[in-house]
Amino acid sequence: MTRSHTPKSLAVLLRARMYADPIPSPPPAPSPPASPDSSAPPAAGAASVRHWLHASVSAASPSPAALDCFSDGYRSLDSRGRHEILRSLATDYDVPRARLHDLMLQYVSVSTTGEGGDEQPGAEREEGGAASALYRMERGLGDALRPKYAGFLEAMNAQPGGLKLLAVIRADLLALLGKENAPVLRALDGYLKEKLVTWLSPAALALHQITWDDPASLLEKIVAYEAVHPIRNLIDLKRRLGIGRRCFGYFHPAIPGEPLIFIEVALLKDMATSIQEVLWDDPPIAECEAKCALFYSISSTQPGLSGINLGKFLLKRVIDMLRRDMPSVQIFATLSPIPGFMQWLLAKLASQIKLAETELQEGNSLEGASSTFRESILLPEEEKIIHNAVEQVNDKQGIELLQDVLKSSQWVKSDKLSAALKSPLMRLCSRYLARERKRGKALDAVANFHLQNGAMIERINWMADQSEKGIKQSGGIMVNYLYRLESIEEYALSYSATGLIHGSPGMS
Amino acid sequence: MTRSHTPKSLAVLLRARMYADPIPSPPPAPSPPASPDSSAPPAAGAASVRHWLHASVSAASPSPAALDCFSDGYRSLDSRGRHEILRSLATDYDVPRARLHDLMLQYVSVSTTGEGGDEQPGAEREEGGAASALYRMERGLGDALRPKYAGFLEAMNAQPGGLKLLAVIRADLLALLGKENAPVLRALDGYLKEKLVTWLSPAALALHQITWDDPASLLEKIVAYEAVHPIRNLIDLKRRLGIGRRCFGYFHPAIPGEPLIFIEVALLKDMATSIQEVLWDDPPIAECEAKCALFYSISSTQPGLSGINLGKFLLKRVIDMLRRDMPSVQIFATLSPIPGFMQWLLAKLASQIKLAETELQEGNSLEGASSTFRESILLPEEEKIIHNAVEQVNDKQGIELLQDVLKSSQWVKSDKLSAALKSPLMRLCSRYLARERKRGKALDAVANFHLQNGAMIERINWMADQSEKGIKQSGGIMVNYLYRLESIEEYALSYSATGLIHGSPGMS
Structure with missing residues (x-):
């Protein structure tokens, strides 16, 4: 039932899993009869899918039968065949540029001669004719800017099973873009993503509390898709749906029986400091004693919906619902992984060690004259403690020792090493979360997710996730993001506008 | 509970009711304190709504609180205040034309110099940079073509209750357009309608069978909105949801507890010929004996969704569901009103009588020389029978007599008159349905609805609806549209492409 979870840390939380639906092996090609030469390209299937694609895209309103044939055919293709179809979709049914160009020349000439740069035509003008013509032309331009595949995607979405197929198509497209980053494919992805955002508008999604009374076919999906803290067995699942716990899913009517996220x-007395106490400490407290709702896992199920923030609205609605049902709950917080911390730290250490070596070779080792790219990762006292803790005697620098120690996960087993690493790792993790940026936003994907939703960084917790995965991705540190009800909107706005990260006084 | 049903025939079926939600009277203006001079314009409410509108439209991502304030404020306005807001929305937040114009000049110059009229840039070009730039510019153009209110409408749709408010706004807008057909308002309507079509994609709608077990709050809505054959009382409602009957609704997750349509x-042994046998003949047959599923009423509940064809997909899904659940049902047909027939016929008679009078005055009464606009509405033998049936002796022509008789509904009470009218009315009704057009489509709104969904005109039925409304709108005639499973797609396509109307041999 459960699939193995590779530690693709960025994919683990708040994003879809990186693998698409298991692709069924293609059925025997219908015609021509299967060639005994297995090295021949398996093009027959793709050719028939291309046929249905063309039939659907060319029609003013694609026939449901043609769309169904396309869907079935597409699903039966292997990834090579699917990629061929996606290239054809993007390239052969792109924006009608010649028409667009003509319409623009026409518009520019009319609006230049007729308007004289007037910004607002409609209401004030006495004669509505010219304004009508302008709006008509703008509508025509909007149509000409739509790729020819636009109607096909719309019609597919309206088909039973169509939305799911479009999610599969986007997952395939993302995989293809990973190998082949062509502008025409990016344009298809951009268009499809924009449409999916509209179709998956929160208004169309239904919130449902998932319980032990739900069908096994649904619960099976929860087990399969839980990406943060894998569900070990039925007892574990039952506990997560039982007293003191809640599980909520966001469902779309077109994809029944399967939450999108x-x-x-x-439900706890206070914000938890380790995943242990959340998941495995028994018994849970009585629900009436709960003061804190702790979000400890968010998982997406559709890789094709990557980059579409469904979690934001889900969180909002869950908070609203819990507030209504449990007025005693006052604290809404997470206990979240920090998927990018160790990767970032190891890269930082490696580059600093390299810089130091280069400077040494160039004889530029005079204090004060060191490269401006050098920075002190460790404080002097931290360096001393690490030196003392590493029993092996050598003349390595503190950052080299740190690198050596972190590269294996064995340090966790030594109380001495753990104690020595706690202070620098906690300090560096705090800096990583609160200050490291990528395009103005938090570098850590999970941090970015919660900050854009209006959370603040409340606290980081040492040895909060001692699983192998936890040690590997964040040295076992986890973070509490806090949703302060009175500040959610303000924080979300200031983060999106200026990248401002709110943290408790301890976080820097 | 039930509202009175005015005989606005075109609005009755397949369209929303023409009146919007009952508008609550505006609350006292918050400030300045209510003036004792009641003739002063009640502008304070509208001004505050305009404030929230501006706050929402100007923000990069409108705050939920501002959207809520706008919603509450808008709902509290009277129709004059609402219209003021709608004018402001359409005019003050229109397409950013100056920017659009600049971007176009830029695009035209680049694509002329760089492309040389090349139609497909993306895939073949060696250097992806130019193609990337082109796609980026096209994306920018698409953004500039969006009115400034686009983001506001999107954000509103994502709010709880937002979709419903947008439907109310569109209903108000349609009412305003009826009085004030300005291009800028039409553009807002066009944009909003397009977005509503996307948000109400069939993929987002859930089909639910409405039964006597549903909440009273839902059933109450069925009673209130049944627009074709008003529900008289609880017994009538219970019968319509009971054995031998089905009621299905299309629900959107954002508007719970209220079907959109x-x-x-x-469930009958055969296609019914009168509404009497459908609605009031007891007892219904055993369901296992049913051979025909007869659709006898389709009602929309949201006037703001006028022109958005939700019925098409509803019909399709209902047919699919019935086929699966009841394999013995082979006939899928309607018993439908003909809302425009009598109106059309009376207009036709009036214009012909006028033409005849004019010709008489001009002395141009020679046979064969009559105006080319004259047509023989009645056949000679029909004219004779009508003369005989009308006991009053006078020298009026057949069409004048027919007009006199039809203008009052009293003819139904006379067997002699009814018998005389049956043949001409049935013949003319058949012609009206199968041949009268408006922009290439069937003139009758209900006929157009079923034909575009792939039905054929199977049969018309004399004295099929003897209610006052039925006599008034179609002389009591009703029509069976037949959905032949094997032809639905073909008929829908040919009707939408060429306006071809399929009818049984009896229909001409």
């Missing part, structure tokens, strides 16, 4: 919540 | 079905 789901969130797991623990 | 619903359809009523009777």
Whole structure:
């Protein structure tokens, strides 16, 4: 039932899993009869899918039968065949540029001669004719800017099973873009993503509390898709749906029986400091004593919906619902992984070690004259403690020792090493979360997710996730993001406008 | 509970009711304190709504609180205040034309110099940079073509209750357009309608069978919105949801507990010829004996969704569901009103009588020389029978007599008159349905609806609806549209492409 979870840390939380639906092996090609030469390209299937694609895209309103044939055919293709279809879709049915160009020349000439740069035509003008013509031309331009595949995608979405197929198509497209980053494919992805955002508008999604009374076919999906803290067995699942816990899913009517995203919540006395106490400490407290709703896992199920923030609205609605049902709950917080911390730290250490070596070779080792790219990763006292803790005697620098120690996960087993690393790792993790940026936003994907939703960074917790994965991705540190009800909107706005990260006084 | 049903025939079926939600009277203006001079314009409410509108439209991502304030404020306005807001929305936040113009000049110059009229840039070009730039510019153009209110409408749709508010706004807008047909308002309507079509994509709608077990709050809505054959009392409602009947609604997750459209079905041995046998003949047959699923009523509940064809997909899904659940049902047909027939016929008679009078005055009464606009509405033998049936002796022509008789509904009470009118009315009705056009489509709105969904005109039925409304709108005639499963797609395509109307041999 459960699939193995590779530690693709960025994919783990708040994004879809990186692998698409298992692709069924293609059925025997219908015609021509299967060639015994297995090295021949398996093009027959793709050719028939291309046929249905063309039939659907060319029609004013594509026939449901043609769309169904396309869907079935597409699903039966292997990834090579699917990629061929996607290239054809993007390239052969692109924006009608010649028409667009003509319409623009026409518009520019009319609006230049007729308008004299007038910004607002409609209301004030006495004669509505010219304004009508302008709006008509703008509508025509909007149509000409739509790629020819636009109607096909719309019609597919209206078909039973169509939305799911479009999610599969986008997952395939993202995989193809990973190998082949062509502008025409990016344009298809951009268009499809924009449409999916509209179709998956929160208004169309239904919030449902998932319980032990739900069908096994649904619960099976929760087990399969839980990406943060894998569900070990039925007892584990039952516990997560039982007293003191909640699980909510966001469902779309066109994809029944399968949440697009789901969130797991623990009802606690206070904000938890380790995943241990959330998941495995028994018994849970009585629900009436709960003061804190702790979100400890959010998982997406559709890789094709990557980059579409469904979690934001899910969180909002879950908070609203919990507030209504449990007025005693006052604290809404997460206990979240920090998927990018160790990767960032190891890269930082490696580059600093390299810089130091280069300077040494160039004889530029005079204090004060060191490269402006050098920075002190460790404080002097931290360096001393690490030196003392590493029993092996050598003349390595503190950052080299740190690199050596972190590269294996063995340090966790030594109390001495753990104690020595706690202070520098906590300090560096705090800096990583609160200050490291990528295009003005938090570098860490999970941090970025919660900050854009209006959370603040409340606290980081040492040895909060001692699983192998936890040690590997963040040295076992986890973070509490806090949703302060009175500040959610303000924080979300200031983060999106200026990248301002709110943290408790301890976070820097 | 039930509202009075005015005989606005075109609005009755397949369209929303023409009146918007009951508008609550505006609350006292918050400030300045209510003036004792009641003739002063009640502008304070509208001014505050305009404030929230401006705050929402100007923000990069409108705050939920501002959207809520706008919603509450808008709902509290009277129709004059609402119209003021709609004018402001359409005019003050229109397409950013100056920017659009600049971007176009830029695009035209680049694509002329760089492309040389090349139609497909993306895939073949060696250097992706130029193609990337082109796609980026096209994306920018697409953005500039969007009115400034686009983001506001999107954000509103994502709010709880937002979709419903947008439907109310569109209903108000349609009412305003009826009085004030300005291009800028039409453009707002066009944009909003397009977005509503996307948001109400069939993929987002859930089909639900409405039964006596549903909440009273839902059933109350069925009673209130049944627009074709008003529900008289609870017994009538219970019968329509009971054995031998079905009622299905299309629901959107954002508007819970209220179908957007619903359809009523009777399970019968054969296609019914009168509404009497569908609605009131007891007892219904055993369901296992049913051979025909008869759709006898389709009602929309949201006037703001006028022109958005939700019924097409509803019909399709209902047919699919019935086929699966009841394999013995082979006939899928309607018993439908003909809302425009009598109106058309009376207009036709009036214009012919006028033409005849004019010719008489001009002395141009020679046979064969009559105006080319004259046509023989009645056949000679029909004219004779009508003369005989009308006991009053006078020298009026047949069409004048017919007009006199039809203008009052009293003819139904006379067997002699009814018998005399049957043949001409049935013949003319058949012609009206199968041949009268408006922009290439069937003139009758209900006929157009079923034909575009792939039905054929199977049969018309004399004295099929003897209610006052039925006599008034179609002389009591009703029509069976037949959905032949094997032809639905073909008929829908040919009707939409060429306006071809399929009818049984009897229909001409």
